[in-house]
Amino acid sequence: MLQLNCIREHRQEVIDRLAIKNFQGEQIIQNIVDLDDKRRETQKQLDDIQAQGNQAAREIGILLKSGKKEEAGLLKEKTTRFKEQSKELEIAFESVKKELDDLLVRVPNLPHASVPPGKTSEDNLVVLQEGDIVPVAATAVPHWDLAIKYDLIDFNTGNKIAGSGFPLYKGKGARLQRALINFFLEEALKAGYHEVQPPYVVNAASAYATGQLPDKDAQMYYAGLDDLYLIPTAEVPVTNIYRDMILRSQDLPLKNVAYSACFRREAGSYGKDVRGLNRLHQFDKVEIVQIAHPDKSYEILELMREYVSGLIRKLELPFRVLKLCGGDLSFTSALTYDMEVWSSAQGRWLEVSSISNFETFQSNRLKLRYKDGTGKTHLAHTLNGSALALPRIVAALLENFQTPEGILIPKALVPYTGFDRIGYNF
RNA sequence: GGAGAGAUGGCAGAGUGGUCGAUUGCGGCGGUCUUGAAAACCGUUGACCUGCAAGGGUCCGGGGGUUCGAAUCCCUCUCUCUCCGCCA
Numbered sequence: 001m002l003q004l005n006c007i008r009e010h011r012q013e014v015i016d017r018l019a020i021k022n023f024q025g026e027q028i029i030q031n032i033v034d035l036d037d038k039r040r041e042t043q044k045q046l047d048d049i050q051a052q053g054n055q056a057a058r059e060i061g062i063l064l065k066s067g068k069k070e071e072a073g074l075l076k077e078k079t080t081r082f083k084e085q086s087k088e089l090e091i092a093f094e095s096v097k098k099e100l101d102d103l104l105v106r107v108p109n110l111p112h113a114s115v116p117p118g119k120t121s122e123d124n125l126v127v128l129q130e131g132d133i134v135p136v137a138a139t140a141v142p143h144w145d146l147a148i149k150y151d152l153i154d155f156n157t158g159n160k161i162a163g164s165g166f167p168l169y170k171g172k173g174a175r176l177q178r179a180l181i182n183f184f185l186e187e188a189l190k191a192g193y194h195e196v197q198p199p200y201v202v203n204a205a206s207a208y209a210t211g212q213l214p215d216k217d218a219q220m221y222y223a224g225l226d227d228l229y230l231i232p233t234a235e236v237p238v239t240n241i242y243r244d245m246i247l248r249s250q251d252l253p254l255k256n257v258a259y260s261a262c263f264r265r266e267a268g269s270y271g272k273d274v275r276g277l278n279r280l281h282q283f284d285k286v287e288i289v290q291i292a293h294p295d296k297s298y299e300i301l302e303l304m305r306e307y308v309s310g311l312i313r314k315l316e317l318p319f320r321v322l323k324l325c326g327g328d329l330s331f332t333s334a335l336t337y338d339m340e341v342w343s344s345a346q347g348r349w350l351e352v353s354s355i356s357n358f359e360t361f362q363s364n365r366l367k368l369r370y371k372d373g374t375g376k377t378h379l380a381h382t383l384n385g386s387a388l389a390l391p392r393i394v395a396a397l398l399e400n401f402q403t404p405e406g407i408l409i410p411k412a413l414v415p416y417t418g419f420d421r422i423g424y425n426f
Numbered sequence: 427g428g429a430g431a432g433a434u435g436g437c438a439g440a441g442u443g444g445u446c447g448a449u450u451g452c453g454g455c456g457g458u459c460u461u462g463a464a465a466a467c468c469g470u471u472g473a474c475c476u477g478c479a480a481g482g483g484u485c486c487g488g489g490g491g492u493u494c495g496a497a498u499c500c501c502u503c504u505c506u507c508u509c510c511g512c513c514a
Binding site: 039040043044046047048050051053054056057058059060061062064065072073075076077078079080082083246367369375377 | 472476481
């Protein structure tokens with residue numbers, strides 16, 4: 001959520017920058033400013049009435065103490081007027097505030113100055129590409145066939161147990177998953193991240209604070225009986241650790257890493273995008289989350305990008321880094337890098353990580369602040385990134401490293417898998 | 427699931443109708459002392475809204491009510507703890 005002061009003070013700039021996200025903000029910003037004016041005016045009136053009421057109550061107390069019952073009685077009669085008025089004003093104030101809030105939550109975050117213009121993913125900027133992109137060989141087998149060939153993943157049984165998008169990993173397939181999770185966690189520890197294991201469900205307040213609610217509730221599984229949401233990413237519970245907190249600036253940045261299963265309804269997805277491991281309802285992911293000082297957050301974003309690049313390099317996968325254009329940027333993000341690995345049998349790029357700086361957009365809802373040297377409080381910046389999401393990494397590993405002798409496991413991963421290839425008899 | 431107790435500032439813990447935004451202790455910060463540190467002593471120490479400021483207002487788990495006046499009384503929800511039951 002944007003800060004009201006920012007909207008008031010840089011109104012035209014806000015509108016212009018929202019336009020980069022293809023968000024027409026003129027009307028809504030106008031309404032927000034008008035409502036805020038009304039809010040302040042109403043509050044002033046309410047405060048005045050309440051001040052008078054408070055004053056009278058104090059005087060009555062003093063009168064009663066000194067035994068002047070009659071005078072106190074007279075004053076009491078007068079104060080009923082205050083009560084009625086303040087009741088009315090309070091209702092008006094609450095209603096203006098709610099109206100204002102409903103508008104504010106509909107305004108997306110402002111894109112960073114460096115965000116390229118554009119409407120769709122076609123307009124994203126390739127900022128880096130590494131590794132050899134081999135053309136699809138005639139003999140190349142896509143991962144969903146390899147998974148069956150080597151008995152790694154059983155999509156049909158997953159279907160039977162839960163439904164499509166819930167695969168059953170088996171044997172070396174399951175062990176590869178476990179190895180990747182451990183590899184990613186250990187790497188994060190080496191990079192100074194603090195490991196946490198969050199709940200896999202969150203309440204509405206948490207989902208609201210990181211921006212999943214109110215707009216993206218259709219994406220989350222919802223356990224209505226208990227009013228809980230299954231997490232679409234560990235970002236939600238991990239960032240919410242710091243909800244309603246005031247940190248000390250010397251403690252920043254805070255670096256957390258968490259493995260979690262992630263649950264996404266993915267309503268409306270179809271076709272080749274959902275084939276095999278490309279898009280699932282449940283998947284594993286290791287997520288890094290940082291709480292940063294505003295002066296350092298973009299520096300940190302670059303470090304996170306470099307860190308994730310390093311992970312992919314260790315897995316020896318060709319990859320590229322995209323800077324998302326305004327139109328492709330998420331509602332909450334100010335700047336996002338997407339990391340994509342090359343899938344040599346599908347002949348396409350697969351997104352395996354998304355690294356974003358949310359600046360104060362989340363922390364404003366989270367009420368996540370820090371105290372500076374002079375004792376003043378400011379909103380902190382929040383950042384997060386996948387490091388990494390497993391299924392598409394698995395897809396790329398299977399496809400890129402398939403040989404007649406089986407699938408070769410990258411060296412860095414072997415200590416975690418305990419095997420260096422996946423074949424018929426290995 | 428049943429019974430009971432509770433929720434107050436970073437933490438501990440007073441406060442049961444009237445200048446209480448809240449006694450006190452610890453912690454934090456600043457200072458005195460010290461070569462330095464500890465100890466001791468002195469001072470200071472919540473958040474938010476509004477206002478140029480002075481000031482005003484809100485917040486004692488959330489919501490509602492009683493009252494001129496609520497941290498304090500009533501209702502309700504949520505959560506925590508103890509005991510019993512069940513159970514990985």
